[in-house]
Structures are given as C-alpha cells and as structure tokens.
Amino acid sequence: MIRNPNDIQEGAKKIRMLIAGYPGIGKSTLALSAPNPLHIDVDFGIDRIEPRYRKPYIQPQSYDEILGDLTPINLQDFDTLVFDTGGKLISLMSLWAIKKDPKYGQRDGSLSLKGYGFVGKEFVRLMDYCFYELQKNIVIVFHATEEKDGDNTRLRIKVEGQTKNNVWEPMDLGGFVEIYGNDRTIGFSNCERYFAKGTRGISGIRKIPALGPTSPNDFLTKLFAEYNAKATAEVEQNAVDQAAYEAAMVEGTAIIAGIVDADTANAAMPKYQAIKHALTSNKELGVLWNKKVKECGLFYDKVLKKYTPAPAAPGEEKGAE
Structure with a gap:
C-alpha cells in the first residue's frame, strides 16, 4: 500500500546505534550509558570497565549461546542490548556458519565468499529480530582501524570483508569516538576521517561529558531521549500540517465549484488567493x-x-461559414 509520508504517526521508537573507536577510549562505558542495558560481552572485557559503570551481562562463547539467551522472557527487564564488540560477534557468527555448512568456510578457517554473504544476512536478521520482535534498543560496539588513502588516514570499523556494509545498513545512528585535547567526542556526520550516520537532527561532533565519582553514566540515555523528542515533534507537526491541508482543500474545492463563468471566476479570485495553504494544497x-x-x-x-x-x-x- 502506497502511503503519504505525512501519515507517519510514529513518535518514540527504539534506536539502533553503532559506536566505533580505538581500544581503551571508553566505548563500552559509553555504550552502557544507554537506557537499561544488557551487556552482551562477547569480548569478555567487562573487567576493563570501572565497577560502578558495569551492568548485567552475559558472556556467550558461541553464537548458539547468544541465540539461546536472546528470548523475550530473558530480556523483559531490559530496554537496550549492547553487543560488545561487533567484530567478535561476527567471528562467532562465522564459526557458527561454517559449522552449519562447510561450504561457507575455506581450508584456513576463514569465510568463503558465500560465507561472507551468509554471515552478513544473518547479522541483519539478528538486528531485525532484536529491534522488531524483541523491541529493544541496539548498541553495537566496534574497534576502529586505520586505513591509508594516499596521504590521508581514514578510520574504519574493524570487521572482515564485505560484512561491514551489512553492519551499517540497519543503523539509525553511527559515531566514531575520538579524543581532542582533554575532551572525548563522538562524531555523527561523514567527514574525511570516517563514515558516520546521523538522523532526526543528531549530527556533527558532540562532546562526551567526563565521568566523575558521582556522575551518572547517561549520555546515550539523554541522546536517545533527544532523538525521540524530535521524532515526537515531527509527528505533532505532521498532524498540524495535515489538518491545515484538509481545511485548505475543503475551502478551495468549494470556491472552485462555484465558478460557472467569468464573473464568478473573478469574484472567486480574492477568496481563492486568501486560502492558507499547507503541504501540497497549493499545487x-x-x-x-x-x-x-x-x-x-x-x-x-x-x-x-x-x-x-x-x-x-x-x-x-x-x-x-
């Protein structure tokens, strides 16, 4: 069914976000600032997070364990799933894929081309399952790696092969964490250094507040609230615009219906020109x-x-004649 974009009624929604950066820059702590998270610690790195910032966690050793743990009953007390890291998650997926069908692997244990395609599709399927069926926010953490491009150095997420395209596809937001002077920042806009992703007005470079002994770790909780506040404002504005559009169309069609000759057309012109248009009513x-x-x-x-x-x-x- 073809729908008008002004019919969108979705306000608050779950959010899918990618965080990337160098090791030790605080990506995991930042990811755990999301609303009510479950830490899926596939990197077994929870001991590197300060105790006061740790959250409930699982440490699956296989992709089958992840699938077994991510059920509605197990996750009913959580709002966000934090996959830490995405690179390790995809490694577990790769082993799982080769175990399912040897054609997905090569003799050295790496993925074949078919294997990369299969794992990429499974990654998207897992994200869709967590987002649409489990109805959770998703935050996925990736290490960053440097790539030379002529004289420039680019930052890219550390993931093998073509899978990186599948990783970015379902994300609503994606940012790289860097350090400028004494400040940590996260960038949501594409630039010469990295690819990023911003929507709903979340863009540019944002400073990540330093965490003190009594500071709440809530950066992503506030960011998600801002994202959804803008989504709600869009829905409310759409409703106002739609009402104005319908009023303009009713008024305009009534004026036009009264035209039968030159006199009535000329008399209708001032009324027609005074219509307050909205959306596509003028056209x-x-x-x-x-x-x-x-x-x-x-x-x-x-x-x-x-x-x-x-x-x-x-x-x-x-x-x-």
Whole structure:
C-alpha cells in the first residue's frame, strides 16, 4: 500500500546505534550509558570497565549461546542490548556458519565468499529480530582501524570483508569516538576521517561529558531521549500540517465549484488567493482551478487582470461559414 509520508504517526521508537573507536577510549562505558542495558560481552572485557559503570551481562562463547539467551522472557527487564564488540560477534557468527555448512568456510578457517554473504544476512536478521520482535534498543560496539588513502588516514570499523556494509545498513545512528585535547567526542556526520550516520537532527561532533565519582553514566540515555523528542515533534507537526491541508482543500474545492463563468471566476479570485495553504494544497488546488476555468471557456487577460471568455478560434466566430 502506497502511503503519504505525512501519515507517519510514529513518535518514540527504539534506536539502533553503532559506536566505533580505538581500544581503551571508553566505548563500552559509553555504550552502557544507554537506557537499561544488557551487556552482551562477547569480548569478555567487562573487567576493563570501572565497577560502578558495569551492568548485567552475559558472556556467550558461541553464537548458539547468544541465540539461546536472546528470548523475550530473558530480556523483559531490559530496554537496550549492547553487543560488545561487533567484530567478535561476527567471528562467532562465522564459526557458527561454517559449522552449519562447510561450504561457507575455506581450508584456513576463514569465510568463503558465500560465507561472507551468509554471515552478513544473518547479522541483519539478528538486528531485525532484536529491534522488531524483541523491541529493544541496539548498541553495537566496534574497534576502529586505520586505513591509508594516499596521504590521508581514514578510520574504519574493524570487521572482515564485505560484512561491514551489512553492519551499517540497519543503523539509525553511527559515531566514531575520538579524543581532542582533554575532551572525548563522538562524531555523527561523514567527514574525511570516517563514515558516520546521523538522523532526526543528531549530527556533527558532540562532546562526551567526563565521568566523575558521582556522575551518572547517561549520555546515550539523554541522546536517545533527544532523538525521540524530535521524532515526537515531527509527528505533532505532521498532524498540524495535515489538518491545515484538509481545511485548505475543503475551502478551495468549494470556491472552485462555484465558478460557472467569468464573473464568478473573478469574484472567486480574492477568496481563492486568501486560502492558507499547507503541504501540497497549493499545487493540487491550482490544478483544479485551471481545469475549471478551462471547462468554462475562460481566458485570463493579463492587461485587464481578470478572466474573460476565451476568444473564438479563427473560423469559429458566430455565423461563420
């Protein structure tokens, strides 16, 4: 079914986010600042997080364990799933894929081309399952790696092969964490150094507040709230615009319906021009107006600035033979 984008009624929603950066820059702690998270510690790195910032966690040693743990009953007390790290998650997926079908692997234990394709699709399927069926926020952490591009150094997420394309695909937000002076920042806009992703007005470089002994670790909780506040504002504005559009269309079609000749067309013009348009009402009513004056055989005289009966074509004058 084809739908008008102004019909969107979705306000608050779950969010899928990717965080990337160098090891030791605080990606895991940042990821755990999301709302009510479960830490899926596939890197077994929870001991590197300060105790006061740790959250409930699992440490699956296989992809089958992850699938077994991610059930609605197990996750009913959590709002966010933090996969830490995505690279290790994909490694577990790769072993699982080769175990399912040897054609997905090569003799050295790495993935074949078919294997990369299969794992990429499984990654997207898992993200969709967590987002749509489990209805959880998703935060996935990746290490960053440097790639040389001529004289420039680029930052990229550390993941093998073509899988990185599948990783970015479902994300709503994606940012790289860096250090500038004494400040940690996260960038949500594409630049020469890295690819990133921003939506709903979340863009640019944002400073990550330093965490003190009594500081709440809530950066992503506040960011997600901002994201959803903008989503709610869009929905509310859509409702206002839709109501104004419908009022303009009712008013305009009634004015146009009253046109039967040049006099009524000229009398209708001030009322028609006073309509407060919204969305596509101006364009749509313009089509209806032009159609109506054409049906009535009217012509707009730019000198007189009013409608007159259209001049008869040569050979059509009254009494002509």
